[in-house]
Amino acid sequence: MSRHSGVNRATIKQVARLSGVSIKTVSRVINGAVYVSAQTRRSVTDAINRLNYRPNALARGLVTRRSRSIGLVIADIVNPFFPPFVRSVEDAAAARGYNVILCDTDEDRGRERAAISLLLEKQVDGLILCASRLPAAFLMAVADSGILLVLVNRVLRHPRAAAVVVDAAEGGRRATAHLLDLGHRRVAYLSGPATSFSHIGRLRGYRQALDARGIAFDPEIVAGGAASIVAGGEAAAKLMSLKRPPTAIFAFDDLMAIGAMEDLRRQGRRVPGDVAVVGFDDIDMAAFVAPPLTTVAQPKAEMGRLAAARLLEMIKTSSPPSPRTVTLTPELIIRRSCGWYKEAAT
Amino acid sequence: MSRHSGVNRATIKQVARLSGVSIKTVSRVINGAVYVSAQTRRSVTDAINRLNYRPNALARGLVTRRSRSIGLVIADIVNPFFPPFVRSVEDAAAARGYNVILCDTDEDRGRERAAISLLLEKQVDGLILCASRLPAAFLMAVADSGILLVLVNRVLRHPRAAAVVVDAAEGGRRATAHLLDLGHRRVAYLSGPATSFSHIGRLRGYRQALDARGIAFDPEIVAGGAASIVAGGEAAAKLMSLKRPPTAIFAFDDLMAIGAMEDLRRQGRRVPGDVAVVGFDDIDMAAFVAPPLTTVAQPKAEMGRLAAARLLEMIKTSSPPSPRTVTLTPELIIRRSCGWYKEAAT
DNA sequence: CGCGAGGATGTCAACGTTGTCATACGCGTA
DNA sequence: TACGCGTATGACAACGTTGACATCCTCGCG
8 A cells, every 4th residue: 555665644635535525524523523423424534544644743733832742851761760750750641642752961951951942842831850950040931931840859939830849858867867866976978969959958858867966067978979879889988988987878869879888898898787878769779789778768650640740730721830839758768778677687 | 021921932933023034034044054144144043042932843843744853662661671772762862953752651562552653643753662562564554654663672574664683592592501501400481571572582592502402491490471570579489389490590581580589589599509590681780689690681772872873864864774684692791690600708 | 348156035835734714504493 | 484503514824834936136257
């Protein structure tokens, strides 16, 4: 059936001709409008199948001003935090017939700007921005241009923006408090990217927990800067070479925690025997490393589900979100790396 | 500056009016055409910035018949195999100004069909189908409709389809042969999804390696069916309850291998002491589980890069790919779980 | 001084769809 | 008989952009 080699997509016009009705009637059938006789509907449907016709979403979007796709901007899909998040965004979107255009930014402002710009050109109906690094003024301008926004782990006061955040400070507090409860007095913080709102929140929680016990904050035992396994290892190495090394480490995320544990082992230190470690995120890997990692779990799938649901709702009603911000509380998952368990088996 | 609340996107017409030229000239400036005086170009650029104008990709795509986006259909982004793959597809696409629309299918034929259909409506310029489960006839029909296809780990004889595959049988052979070389005579296979081409290839390699040593294939020590941690655990449990349990396990993928190791440990068996384990994929986690997992590495990022590069090339030249199929060879990464290392440190 | 060769710009008709409005046909009711 | 209403359909103009083609300068050269 295929023409010699060229593309051969049927248009609504061809369907109309084949079924002997006007293109408007075909349009009505496609869109399930009322007031189409059963007979007409049948003959149009037949023609559609015979021609293997598919409506052109570009043309449709041009006139309806809806593209039925949303943009999803994240730092890096390779970071294990993101897949469950992305997956649930996608599921929620697909369930309503929406597509997701995914963009990684590597936490680079330039790339993030470029991604947003491209997404806007593509006329996405809305944008989910995960841990955006861009200045608030820029995001305000984006929202001003008419696009709907859902931010994750960041807020923005704009009638077209909503947010889903997990309480980073609370997470930092819980992790640090737990270590303190275990008797540690010198707890280090492996810091994440300086521009990250999550990092700032977790650091604040860490300091609050310290304050609550009257322990002075010591900038010497704060190291790091990038959320990766190798950065975690390097930071841990630096920390342990100190005159007074820490006896416990609270890491910005699980990747850094795993890197730290790796380095500790290489240096012949035992976790949690010599140094206790707590991470953040609860990535899948956390339960399987040795020792299993104690960590603060972010409800990744729930965050994605919520972000997508909120955005889609805003798109549907085109009304400001309410409440503007939904806050989730992270949960401390206690495994072996913090030394809570007696050193039983292996 | 924003109108009361409504959307206010500038169009090419407004830019034209503001800069006092025709829309065609604006179009020329946007597209960097020659034959535009420096002065005109300047005034148009000014107007564009003043209005914060962005070309509408829908309208553009309608007339140029190019959407500058590609569809990427995968099983499940949560499976750690995919993120590096997706990431490199995205990078390659972004580098050429293309967007990626991501769809997860959960290995479900219905969802895969639906995803492809939606992507076609969106007028993507090409499709990357990863480990498609769909009948060849269906894929042929898709390609017939004019779209360009790149398949991953599967081939299709069609002038508009290319493929990137890793030699699954070779991987299966290497993994099994290694175990055999280590002295094992009863090597089990933890099988993946029955409909998966990768599974079929790996199983074939496994049998070939057995054959090469004159060891009879024993269907009793083949178990499994789904590529997940829990499925791996269950299959291992079943295997170990046999009259003559295996002394080594070759798993369809790392997830299953990790699940198997987990279950083995729970039952008090040592890996690799009592049972040797080899996985497939070399996901990030593999190096960090206990013991570190020996596995057959797929060049995930390279596969993504190649798939995207081939597709983009086909889009650019709209000529059949050559060679039609690129085959990559997987590599055996030896870690601790197979018992190759002397049982030195922990 | 006239002419041709570019350079610079504009007009108009697509692209494939939906929204608005008009029209036509019964059929029950005043 | 005339009217109005519910049903079914079509004509035509958008939507925002680019491609094909036309036009009009200006300048150098014979």
